[in-house]
Amino acid sequence: MRLQTVLILSALFLCDAKIPRLKYTQPNQLPTNSAQNSHSLGFQTENKNDKTNQIVDQYRTRHRRESFDSKAYESGLIWAHTERLDENSDVILRWVNTDSTITFRLEAKSHGYVALGFNSARNMRGADLVVAWVDDKYGNAQILDCHGLAFDDRAVADEVQNYELISGYQNDTHTIVEFKRQLDTCDRQDFVIGDDTIQVLWALGPPGSDGQLPRHVESGFRPLRLLLPLSKPDTVPLEHWDVRINNLLIPNVMATLFWCKVFKAPELGQKHHIVGYQPIIDSKPNTKDKTILERNTHSPVHHMVLYECVEDHDKTQWNEWSESEGFFGPARPGELATCVTPIAAWAKGSKGEFLPENVGIPLGEKGGISYYMLEVHYDNQALHDFFDNSGIRIHYTPVLRDHDAALLGAGVGVSALHVIPPKQKAYRTVGICSPECTNSTMPEGGINIVSVLLHAHGTARKISLKHIRGTEELPRISEENTYDSRYQQSRIVPGGRKFYKGDTLITECTYDTTSRDKPILGGYSATQEMCLSFILYYPRTELAGCYSMTPVVEFFETFGVKEFYGLNMMQVENIFLSSGYLENLPTELEAFTKDRVVDPTGWEGDDQGVGLMKELVIKEPLEFRNKTFMAHLNEMPWHEPLLTEQIEKTLYSGWHMTFCKKRDDSWGAPIQIQNYPNYTEITNNDASDKSCNYKSVKLHSTTSTSGSTTINTLTVAILVICVIAIIAR
Structure with a gap:
């Protein structure tokens, strides 16, 4: 009781001392936002203007370090990750995270404001935004937590400021700011930073735009995953082996090109371990027979895979092939x-991978593999000439x-046979690695899965690798809920x-084809689609590939087709089982084969049956007779949800033809046709199951304390007394 009395009396004196007689204005306070500042990254001047100005006024008087002479304070952090956000390296983002917080350093070639944002879309609508600047007159840094409006490219200040400034300053060319936030602030106006890929937005204001926030002069976005594990460098020296193409001309008549090159492994006297790999992107555009010297500009390299070859x-x-161009x-x-x-499997946007410290892929093993094949996919939709010397650098020890x-x-x-209909918001397909x-x-003893590379093309939005044991689904091995094929x-x-x-793997992909007018077929071209997982595991087994596809008869019956001219269903199936190559065809299709050889521009990668789809002519049923199957697909009423839902259900949960391939190119299990596995799906894949209730909360102060009910009650009492004192005054 005595303690309460002392605290209350102290509060009275304290309140009296703190009540200002004259309003004090800091020299570097935030400027009032007016109509002239209500541009793209400005504050809205209509309904939300009063509310925003109130937030800004509150922001001016905050006692946290949002504004200070930042040259006297540096974080001294060791940044775990660094990425350039633009092509010219004018905007560099560095960051490091803990289990609950993330700290950023933004370095931008600008003397105006610098803005960073996070969103699931590639624009600022609804995005979480943080805007920072350094006052040109006083050299003090300031920061403001904002968000983008849902239906307008404008930013408004958040009700709760959840970003904390650490430091900020300018030199002759750049503005540098460091700040931090909680991964999940429990604030609906902030983006939750998790394991999925997010769109990292950036914008630069014009010189002198300190707090005025006029329309940006430069902006961009880049897909990134911010919660990446640290790659620990090896404590032993590493050697490297560069597996790369030699000055290959990518012709301007082919939108898609697959190139295969055989390499002979380094001569090693003993077994080594491959411990990592990195891409070597080295493309030079050739314009009017004059090679441009700058490298990597819009390189057509889409993805690369290095394969072991069966020992011969x-x-x-094989030596001759290794000395050839490919x-x-x-x-x-x-x-x-x-x-x-x-x-090694690399795809666009990846920096490569270093394996965990306890695993390595054998190289130069006694009696082991001597030859490898690099497969490079070039996506040249712009139809430019390129000279390419790209490849993969293999690190081994x-x-x-x-x-x-x-x-x-x-x-x-x-x-x-992998078909994705157009005009679909979330169409799903699956591939099964069977228990057989x-x-x-x-x-x-089974295997231990270490990492996963999920791969699809431009219309994929979600990919997950499911794990089924018996009739139960276990937590997902890996998943990406905001997939971006550029990262x-x-x-x-x-x-x-x-x-x-006996466990089952299921790779599931979800596609958004709302912008497409025609169905998308599976294939290697970037205009086609895939749904793959590359799984790193130990101990090494003989298994190399485990896939499935819809059986041919069931596939065509799903689209209402029963018979073609010239080929029966067994012949069609054999073509697809031979990777879509058209060999030993009936005379009825010889003309098509000749045309296909004469016109290589019609090829899409390795084809995989795409060309055949355009040539198969329907005989039965009568209503589709004399149409090619591709024309039939294009003419289907894809806007009818009952149709597309039924097709998705049939191809997803119906019959699947499974394939089990061993490293020596033999079958690990017979090809089988089996129904989709029956299992109980998990209802929540989030292990932590964190619930914030999304209350408006402020960041903890630098000196954190754990209060009890008594202290909270005293605090409320003190605040009430202060308010009474102010009113009475």
Whole structure:
């Protein structure tokens, strides 16, 4: 009781002392926002103007370090990650995170404001925005937590300021600011930073735009994942092996090109371990027969995969291939089909990967692999001439790690039988790695999954790798709920995942084709689609690939087709099982085969049956007779939801043809046709299941205390007394 009396009396004196007689204005306070400042990154001047000005006024009098002489204070943090946000490296973002917070350093070539934003879309509407500047007159840094309006490209100040400034200053060319925030602020006006890919937005104001926030002069966005694990450098020296194409001319008549090049492994006297890889992007555009010297400008390299090849005792032919320039994908020698085990898989936007410290992929093993094949996919939709010398740098070491690791490919078999209808917001397809395959190829103790690279093309929005044991779904091994094909970085599986014999893998992709007018077929071209998972695991097994696709008869029946001219369903199925190559066809289709060879521009990657879809002529039923199957697909009423929902349900949860391929190009299990597995789906995949209730809360002060009910009651009492004193005054 005495303590309460003392606190109350102290509060009275304190309140009296703190009541200002004259309004004091700081020299570097935020300027009042007027109509002239209500542009793209300005405050709205109509309904929300009064509310915003109130927030700004409150912001002026805050006692946290939002404004100060920042040159006297530097964080001294070691930044875990660094990315350039623009092509010219004028905007650099560095960051480091803990389990609950994330700290940024933004370095921008600007003397105006600098803004950073986070959103699931590639624009500022509804985005979480933070705007910072350094006062030109006093050199003091300031920061403001904002958000983009839902239906207008404008920003307004948040009701609660959840970004905390650490430091900020300007030099002759750049503005540099450091700030931090909670990963989840429990504030609906802030973006929750999690494991998914997000669109990182940036904007630069004109010189002298300190707090006025006029329309930006430069802006952009980049997809990134901010919560990436740290790659620990090896404590032993690493050697590297550059596997790269040699000055290949990418012709301007082909929008899609697959190139395959055989390489001979380094001569190593003992087994080594591959511990990481990085892309080498080296493309030079050729304009009017004059090669532009700048490299990497809009490189057509879309993705690259390095495969192990089955050992051949007759190495003469393989040596010749390794010394050649390589082969156009569909015209490569048949023996290269034995190069099926992926070693490194890179896709656009990735920086590569370094493996966890306990695993390595064998290289130069006694009696092991001597030849590898690099497969490069070039996406040249702009039809430019390029000279390319791209490839992959393989890092390896003689210091062996605890476990031999390997990559496993899984998902939907790349084929024109993989159809995604147009005008769909969230259309799903799946590829199954069957329990028969895992039961016949995996050890008794199972395998340990380390990381996953999820891969699809431009219309994919979600990808997940599901894990089924018996009739129960376990937590997802890996998933991406905001997939962006321009940023395909492998994902570490936290703590790893134990996967046993008889378990099932399901790769599920969700596509948004609302902007498309015609169906999309599966294939290697960037205008087509894929649904794949590249899974890093240990211990190494003989399994190289585990896929599925819709059986041919069931596929065509789903679209109402029963019979074609010239080919029966068994022949059509054999074509698709041979990767879509048209060989030994009936005379009725010889003309098509000739046209296909004469006109290579019609090829899309390795084709995979895409060309056949355009040539198959329907015989039955009568209502579709004499139409090509592709024309039939294009004419279907895709705007009818009952139709598309039924097709999705049939192809998703119906029959699947499963494939189980071993490293020596043999079958690990017979090809089977089986129904979609019956299992109980998990209802919530979030392990933490955090619930914020989204209350408006402020960041904790730098000196955090844990209050009790008594202290909270005293605080309320003191505040009430202060208010009474102010009113009485």
